[in-house]
Amino acid sequence: MGMNARPKAGGMKVIVVRQPWAWLIVHGYKDIENRSWKTRYRGTLLIQASASLPPKWALTEGRSFARKRGVRVPEDLEKGGIVGMVQLEDCVTRSRSKWFEGPVGWVLSKAKRIPFIPLKGQLGLFDPPNSVVKRLSRKRSA
Numbered sequence: 001m002g003m004n005a006r007p008k009a010g011g012m013k014v015i016v017v018r019q020p021w022a023w024l025i026v027h028g029y030k031d032i033e034n035r036s037w038k039t040r041y042r043g044t045l046l047i048q049a050s051a052s053l054p055p056k057w058a059l060t061e062g063r064s065f066a067r068k069r070g071v072r073v074p075e076d077l078e079k080g081g082i083v084g085m086v087q088l089e090d091c092v093t094r095s096r097s098k099w100f101e102g103p104v105g106w107v108l109s110k111a112k113r114i115p116f117i118p119l120k121g122q123l124g125l126f127d128p129p130n131s132v133v134k135r136l137s138r139k140r141s142a
Helices: 021-026 056-068 130-141
Strands: 012-017 032-035 043-049 081-092 104-118
Touching: 012 021, 012 081, 012 130, 021 043, 021 081, 021 104, 104 130
Parallel strands: 012 043
Antiparallel strands: 032 104, 043 081, 081 104
């Protein structure tokens, strides 16, 4: 491997999502993650709940948005770490999903909640640290 080459993260990326959206995604309710940008990446996407909760008004708005779609979000939401994983299937500019708001919708499937793994977030899509990859591969083989 070259000097800057890092071992591949097993074809996984991480995206930071604010609550209550992260909870809705990993529990299989929200099948679209709205973004302003597209990605060519397809595959396993670890969902990290951002370290801070949004302002109270935004959290209330998020809960209300979910309630109108038939989902009640719990009061206690994890933050500052990985809470689950999904498959990123596609990026679309139109969708029939009740969660689509655009301009770009990341189409998500196979939502799975996983035990909380604390992690410092980054902007955009990023590779999970090796410690997280190892922890997840131990869980899969256990």
